[in-house]
Amino acid sequence: MANETILMLPLYLIGFFSLAAVGLDPLFSKNKKVIYYLSLIGLLEAAISAGYALYLHTLTPAPNIEISYAKNMVSTGGMAYFFDILFCLSGILILLSSPRYFTREYKELSEFYSLILLSVSGMMIMAHSANLLVLFIGIEIMSLSFYILAGFIRIRIMSVEAALKYFLLGAFSTGFLVYGIAMIYGATGTLTLSVIQLSIQTNTINSLYLTIGIGLIIIGLSFKAAIFPFHQWAPDVYHGSPTVIAGFLSAAGKAAAMMAFIIIARAIFGGLSQNNFVKDLYVDVRLVLAVLSAATMLIGNITALVQKNIKRMLAYSSVAHAGYLLMGVVAANERGWSGILFYSTAYILMQIGAFIVISLSERNDEQNLKISEYRGFSKAHPYLAAIMSIFMFSLAGLPPFAGFFGKYYLFTAAVETGYVWLTIVAVISSLISMYFYIGLIIKMYFEDPDTQPMVAESGHAVLALTLSTAGVMIFGIFPSLLMDIAKIFF
Amino acid sequence: MNEIPQGYYLLLAGVLFTIGTIGVLTRRNAIIIFMSIELMLNSVNLTLVAFSSFFGDSSGQIFVFFVMAIAAAEAAVGLAIVLALFRLKKTIYVDEANILKY
Secondary structure: OHHHHHHHHHHHHHHHHHHHHHHHHHHHOOOHHHHHHHHHHHHHHHHHHHHHHHHHHHHOOOOOOOEEEOOOOEEEOHHHHHHHHHHHHHHHHHHHHHHHHHHHHOOOOOHHHHHHHHHHHHHHHHHOEOEHHHHHHHHHHHHHHHHHHHOOOOOOHHHHHHHHHHHHHHHHHHHHHHHHHHHHHHHHOOOEHHHHHHHHHOOOOOHHHHHHHHHHHHHHHHHHHOOOOOOOHHHHHHHHOOHHHHHHHHHHHHHHHHHHHHHHHHHHHOOOOOOHHHHHHHHHHHHHHHHHHHHHHHHHHHHHHOOOEHHHHHHHHHHHHHHHHHHHHHHOOHHHHHHHHHHHHHHHHHHHHHHHHHHHHOEOOOEOOEHHHHOOHHHHOHHHHHHHHHHHHHHHOOOOOHHHHHHHHHHHHHHHOOOHHHHHHHHHHHHHHHHHHHHHHHHHHHOOOOOOOOOOOOOOHHHHHHHHHHHHHHHHHOOHHHHHHHHOOO | OOOOOHHHHHHHHHHHHHHHHHHHHHOOEHHHHHHHHHHHHHHHHHHHHHHHHHHOOOHHHHHHHHHHHHHHHHHHHHHHHHHHHHHHHOOOEHHHOOOOOO
């Protein structure tokens, strides 16, 4: 039993600290720093305990097997701990960069820290779900926190409008998701993922309900991950919400939605089924996902080409990255899953890093957000420009940065499983994306500034930038560090 | 008395869900859109309860409680966002919230 406590400790800790941050908020209304440091400590402790549990889990004889606790509600798999650490890391990066940003743009409110913790706890509950009910609760805790975060600067019309759009479409997609879950329940008679897998293997299912359920869940999760044709909200929301939060929504939120894809896909199509209907369905679902993935990356990258606003450009490029991540789900083999893990890590580091750089150069109310205003950025801020270039190279997928190896693993996974056409589309859309990523670098380095140099006061954001740059470089030069860990979970 | 077949419950739920979807897609008032979303969630609740009673398994009904709780939380957050919009723009029509576009 002591063992169980240690294995569940990350969830206990993040839950405790997120509630503590909410509860202690009124006591420390004068000194915002108390809640700030409390939240940082909470995220760090959760990450460390998840790391320890991950270490314990790799020692077990079969680390790819997930063990369920609490009456098959909560699972403790290696993937869950991996994503725990990832979500805590993204929360830490955002926390480090936010106080100065909010003091500058609006005012520092300690609710922000508790909301970040709450959304991270929602994502971690998703990661540990062994039951569709738990998965749904996790998604909703995450999404509700996201809606509030998007509209956090409530005196600014853009922020509120982003929150309204995000809320209406998010709640709409929740309807589809939960209808899909109800249909899966109707098909199999259970909400426990392992039992669903068992009943699909033993062919005690209603195939009509299963098909409808899978379709609705794909729609619901595609909304959350901003996958074509449900990506329309993403650019508006990421553009309107405060910059650091846009980084959080687009990176961590997307990784969490992809993780939900992995969990559900492994549960439904995990075991080799004797059922011919399910086998056919599997082929069809993968084809649909492949088409969605191809369309997502093309639409995302092509629309990003013509953007004038840097946040909007990164928002469209984040749509494209959701397409790349979806390739791993299409491949649905060991390499595909671990490729998603690797790419999520790289993507969280580079996307949040890029948004932090933008948040540093942004000035009150939409100043310095046009791409043309980045002309000659390197003259005024050589370090920031260098870091931004690293993130852009990594997002474009150039070696030796982490983004390259993430793409490499996902592309080879798709080729291995016979989706050569999808890989060709992905390579073409990567080439298209070079234009705007490299274009920004050219603007920063080879053009003369026509505005006054921007002043950036960084505070703790320097730490966040150092962390993410170091991560992008290290995982780019030594990808096996991460890949060797990611491989053993599947 | 004859029992109502399971399919009827599911059909009713499906019809309600479709009405909710159409409401979301066609209406322009944020509150009405939100009400349509609630209708969608309630149709899902009906589906879950129907399946639950069909299987004689309680987990579907327990799911309904969670859906209801989450819908309530969603209402709190959503109405606050609509209120924030109203304070700034004096409107709750979503087509008038159109600063963010290409």
